[in-house]
Amino acid sequence: MCGTDIAAWRRPTTGADPGGITVFAIFFPGQGAQFRGMGADVFSRYPGMTRFASDLLGYDLVSRCRDNQDDVLSRTECTQPALFTVNALHTFERERREAPPADYCLGHSLGEYNALLAAGVFDFETGLRIVKRRGELMAAASGGGMSAVMNTPAPRLLDLLREDGVEGVDVAAYNTDAQVVIAGGDSALRAAHAALKARGIRFASLRVGAAFHSRHMEPVRSEFESFLKEFTFEEPGTAVISNVTGRPYEPGTIPEMLSRQLVEPVRWADSIRYLLSRGVGVEYEEIGGNSLLRMVRSIEKTDSRDVLSKSGV
Structure with a gap:
């Protein structure tokens, strides 16, 4: 090494x-x-x-x-x-x-x-x-961003966002079963963050300048x-x-x-x-x-x- x-x-x-x-x-x-x-x-x-x-x-x-x-x-x-x-x-x-x-x-x-x-x-x-x-x-x-979402499988996460009327958000990475990354425009991500916070789902914004992947x-x-x-x-x-x-x-x-x-x-x-x-x-x-x-x-x-x-x- x-x-x-x-x-x-x-x-x-x-x-x-x-x-x-x-x-x-x-x-x-x-x-x-x-x-x-x-x-x-x-x-x-x-x-x-x-x-x-x-x-x-x-x-x-x-x-x-x-x-x-x-x-x-x-x-x-x-x-x-x-x-x-x-x-x-x-x-x-x-x-x-x-x-x-x-x-x-x-x-x-x-x-x-x-x-x-x-x-x-x-x-x-x-x-x-x-x-x-x-x-x-x-x-x-430029514009938009990405967030890591913890302990919520991707299918369930997308269902929750749809239930809350959040549009324009994609899954950008399937890192593990306990962590997926979402990407979207600024307004869509803000809506997603509000929905996740209301449901007690942990997430963290990533230091990127756009909605990659x-x-x-x-x-x-x-x-x-x-x-x-x-x-x-x-x-x-x-x-x-x-x-x-x-x-x-x-x-x-x-x-x-x-x-x-x-x-x-x-x-x-x-x-x-x-x-x-x-x-x-x-x-x-x-x-x-x-x-x-x-x-x-x-x-x-x-x-x-x-x-x-x-x-x-």
Whole structure:
């Protein structure tokens, strides 16, 4: 492991592994994982790539990450390329140390681009150019926001909002059974918050500037899809699980899936359950933090309770 920038978790197993299969997956976090000082441990190790990123982006990436003056890292157009670069450098450092290769790569929202980079779909320059444009387009679609809602399954949540006459809110992420994320315009979110508060349902507003992964991103989808046509993509050398489907990418679908990701929810819980179905032993490693690992533990606990319930224990 490399300091605190890579976290690992092994899924607890009971009994023998009948198939002898252990699945190893690497996770890459998305927007929200940024923090002041990120990248300090890798920028100096990769000065050429760091300078290249700064030149491509048009600003000193190191100083922005170090100082975060005026909370610039919270701005989508800066957050996305900065986090992509830092995640990429940690990935290159992991490869330099000849750490074990993954069977699967997964990223949450923006993190999916790092998963695709790690799987050889595109090189660092291509990935950074795409993420830079993605951040610009998503930042331009300002207005609205997102909130995490706790302990209310998505179908029940949507039913409650409909009962209370709340319209214009979409599910933007199925993170775990205990947490979903909703997105909508400002007035719709205010109405949703009032309905949730009246029912005693916990929620937390997220620090984002728009309603990502929802119908409200539709205006930028076509422009981003056209932009992606300028690039050539290789097929993944390591299986990458798509946010859109919760399943590995199928051949020839990368531009379509990345465009759909803007307007469709992140199916993280489905992605993890797919992993759990691939082997009795599962090992995980997260680049840049442990927020995704915490989600995995929550999903595993839910599944374990379901198994015990069905067995009558």
